[in-house]
Amino acid sequence: xxxxxxxxxxxxxxxxxxxxxxxxxxxxxxxxxxxxxxxxxxxxxxxxxxxxxxxxxxxxxxxxxxxxxxxxxxxxxxxxxxxxxxxxxxxxxxxxxxxxxxxxxxxxxxxxxxxxxxxxxxxxxxxxxxxxxxxxxxxxxxxxxxxxxxxxxxxxxxxxxxxxxxxxxxxxxxxxxxxxxxxxxxxxxxxxxxxxxxxxxxxxxxxxxxxxxxxxxxxxxxxxxxxxxxxxxxxxxxxxxxxxxxxxxxxxxxxxxxxxxxxxxxxxxxxxxxxxxxxxxxxxxxxxxxxxxxxx
Amino acid sequence: xxxxxxxxxxxxxxxxxxxxxxxxxxxxxxxxxxxxxxxxxxxxxxxxxxxxxxxxxxxxxxxxxxxxxxxxxxxxxxxxxxxxxxxxxxxxxxxxxxxxxxxxxxxxxxxxxxxxxxxxxxxxxxxxxxxxxxxxxxxxxxxxxxxxxxxxxxxxxxxxxxxxxxxxxxxxxxxxxxxxxxxxxxxxxxxxxxxxxxxxxxxx
Numbered sequence: 001x002x003x004x005x006x007x008x009x010x011x012x013x014x015x016x017x018x019x020x021x022x023x024x025x026x027x028x029x030x031x032x033x034x035x036x037x038x039x040x041x042x043x044x045x046x047x048x049x050x051x052x053x054x055x056x057x058x059x060x061x062x063x064x065x066x067x068x069x070x071x072x073x074x075x076x077x078x079x080x081x082x083x084x085x086x087x088x089x090x091x092x093x094x095x096x097x098x099x100x101x102x103x104x105x106x107x108x109x110x111x112x113x114x115x116x117x118x119x120x121x122x123x124x125x126x127x128x129x130x131x132x133x134x135x136x137x138x139x140x141x142x143x144x145x146x147x148x149x150x151x152x153x154x155x156x157x158x159x160x161x162x163x164x165x166x167x168x169x170x171x172x173x174x175x176x177x178x179x180x181x182x183x184x185x186x187x188x189x190x191x192x193x194x195x196x197x198x199x200x201x202x203x204x205x206x207x208x209x210x211x212x213x214x215x216x217x218x219x220x221x222x223x224x225x226x227x228x229x230x231x232x233x234x235x236x237x238x239x240x241x242x243x244x245x246x247x248x249x250x251x252x253x254x255x256x257x258x259x260x261x262x263x264x265x266x267x268x269x270x271x272x273x274x275x276x277x278x279x280x281x282x283x284x285x286x287x288x289x290x291x292x293x294x295x296x
Numbered sequence: 297x298x299x300x301x302x303x304x305x306x307x308x309x310x311x312x313x314x315x316x317x318x319x320x321x322x323x324x325x326x327x328x329x330x331x332x333x334x335x336x337x338x339x340x341x342x343x344x345x346x347x348x349x350x351x352x353x354x355x356x357x358x359x360x361x362x363x364x365x366x367x368x369x370x371x372x373x374x375x376x377x378x379x380x381x382x383x384x385x386x387x388x389x390x391x392x393x394x395x396x397x398x399x400x401x402x403x404x405x406x407x408x409x410x411x412x413x414x415x416x417x418x419x420x421x422x423x424x425x426x427x428x429x430x431x432x433x434x435x436x437x438x439x440x441x442x443x444x445x446x447x448x449x450x451x452x453x454x455x456x457x458x459x460x461x462x463x464x465x466x467x468x469x470x471x472x473x474x475x476x477x478x479x480x481x482x483x484x485x486x487x488x489x490x491x492x493x494x495x496x497x498x499x500x
Contacts, residue, residue: 009439014472040437046429049408054493109488155387193387201421205355275470
């Protein structure tokens with residue numbers, strides 16, 4: 001199995017640990033991963049606010065690059081905002097040939113043509129559906145026994161484009177977490193929004209959204225996410241969340257591929273736990289207690 | 297009190313204010329300016345599923361359902377003066393739950409566009425955020441987080457920087473972000489593409 005991989009801005013910088021662990025986990029599972037060459041920003045939430053056309057041209061530039069490889073490979077996006085932007089443009093051009101024409105008139109300056117053909121998939125979809133739980137389990141060297149994990153999908157992972165899961169109550173992570181041997185903590189904010197850019201522009205509002213998510217996860221050793229924005233927001237503002245909830249909140253937030261890499265026994269330079277704002281140590285010591293010999 | 301009624305005399309808002317519809321200035325073309333989602337908005341039946349689904353509605357001066365009614369009624373000034381659209385985090389919950397199938401989240405993006413183009417953004421911080429992001433994207437083709445943050449603080453309220461001081465310091469210590477100086481535009485600059493898009497939009 002071979003994939004084209006679009007990391008996007010976050011996975012290439014602040015969430016480098018997400019990119020590293022994603023590639024390592026997919027390769028461990030036997031897949032071949034090729035990074036899309038010369039990729040640029042998908043436009044995030046900003047481009048479509050500036051103009052409709054810009055909001056489609058920026059994702060289309062990357063999809064055109066993917067089509068240009070001629071390999072007809074699915075493009076994996078690990079960032080839910082990138083994924084949504086790609087799918088949004090894909091959908092828009094499928095309904096509006098005039099838009100596709102406009103996009104291509106713009107892309108002329110980059111000597112690129114978008115045909116509306118490139119297939120885009122969320123990393124969540126690929127991990128949940130291209131590898132069976134049995135395959136995942138076969139790579140586990142260090143079962144996450146007794147580690148209580150709260151799944152957290154966020155919003156755009158499943159909304160509005162989720163051909164692979166329910167957009168209100170997603171379950172894609174569950175078979176994977178079970179295969180890793182983890183104990184799952186279900187809560188009712190699994191597909192709630194982390195607040196995205198509100199943490200930057202209207203911080204109090206964003207913090208209260210994060211607080212609602214963390215409020216239901218008190219019993220968990222860690223949260224596990226599949227979006228760099230979710231990870232940063234849920235991990236990065238816990239000092240402010242503690243004030244809202246009037247209790248000390250200090251829960252590590254891992255990326256799903258990091259958790260998989262941990263269970264697969266992959267090395268520290270893949271896990272990059274030292275980059276976390278909230279220390280991952282409680283998770284590791286839980287593992288030590290469960291199986292001290294298996295460490296390393 | 298979160299009652300809404302659009303009767304002969306007025307539109308009642310969450311704030312207990314009443315908009316006098318006879319006296320209010322109304323722009324009947326407002327809905328049509330929200331193309332391509334304009335026709336859908338006309339189908340809104342005021343059920344309130346959007347408000348009930350919105351994770352930020354508590355902080356809004358006009359609730360989502362009320363805003364859509366105001367859009368239908370052409371109350372441009374009231375909608376643009378409200379912070380409601382700038383509190384949308386694009387979670388798409390209202391859109392996927394709307395029983396009329398209206399692309400509400402997409403339409404909020406259209407509203408933001410109108411506000412930006414008219415220079416009537418009711419949230420200075422949001423405008424600074426989008427402008428700073430677009431600048432960095434155009435210049436480097438990819439986001440450069442530190443430069444983006446600096447531009448955002450400078451374009452918005454510089455005091456906002458203090459809200460991020462602790463987190464920023466921790467992120468630097470952990471190697472998640474790196475101090476970086478503005479560099480010359482690299483080969484990946486999207487200048488030409490941005491210019492071309494502006495030209496094409498001017499044609500229309």
